[in-house]
Amino acid sequence: MAEALLAVTVDVAPALDLTRRIAVAVTDAIAAARADDADDQALAAVVSSAVLSETLRVVPTSASQAETERDRAYRERAYLVAHLAALYPSHIGYTDPDTPDWAVVTIEAPGGQMTWHVAPNDMDLFGHVTPTNRICRGWDGHTTDEKYERLRSLTATTRPLPVGP
Structure with a gap:
């Protein structure tokens, strides 16, 4: 019986782009919090919020793209x-x-x-x-x-x- 091989190409650019955007958002959030003399707990909250907001900006696009690709298939x-x-x-x-x-x-x-x-x-x-x-x-x-x-x-x-x- 013939054996089929499946080659999968993964585009990591979107993940790298998200990583860069999160790094910028976190850096900006830390700078703003330090300027306001925020304590460690407030700093952690600001960083978490920055990471979450950047991540959530990507989810609707990814879900929409996934639906489009699924429908095309x-x-x-x-x-x-x-x-x-x-x-x-x-x-x-x-x-x-x-x-x-x-x-x-x-x-x-x-x-x-x-x-x-x-x-x-x-x-x-x-x-x-x-x-x-x-x-x-x-x-x-x-x-x-x-x-x-x-x-x-x-x-x-x-x-x-x-x-x-």
């Missing part, structure tokens, strides 16, 4: 799942009571059923998929690992189309 996955749903018998509906706002697309592939949750913002990609109804086969109980094993098997048995003129 869901969208990319949805494009591929929508393509699979065009190739094999499939249906889509709000069938998971644990995630009532997310539809579930069920694909009946030759190697077995595969299902994915679809984010509300990605439903526009699934207009070609039959809505789930009473005659549609329900979830067969497969796990996520089983789903991806079925997908690997399907990929391995699919003959690629010739490339070229």
Whole structure:
């Protein structure tokens, strides 16, 4: 079996930038507190406040960026799942009571059923998929690992189309 390697690149610039900003804020806070002849307890409170305020300035941006990246990844996955749903018998509906706002697309592939949750913002990609109804086969109980094993098997048995003129 082939082994896949995953390379991860971590951008440390935001952390270094935050560290620099905290250092400046703490230095400024200490200078101001000393100018006011603050005692050690007041100095510690001023430093803690400076660190907290600089840290909290970054959190909303980081959370927003994380949400944007997550939504982009869901969208990319949805494009591929929508393509699979065009190739094999499939249906889509709000069938998971644990995630009532997310539809579930069920694909009946030759190697077995595969299902994915679809984010509300990605439903526009699934207009070609039959809505789930009473005659549609329900979830067969497969796990996520089983789903991806079925997908690997399907990929391995699919003959690629010739490339070229």
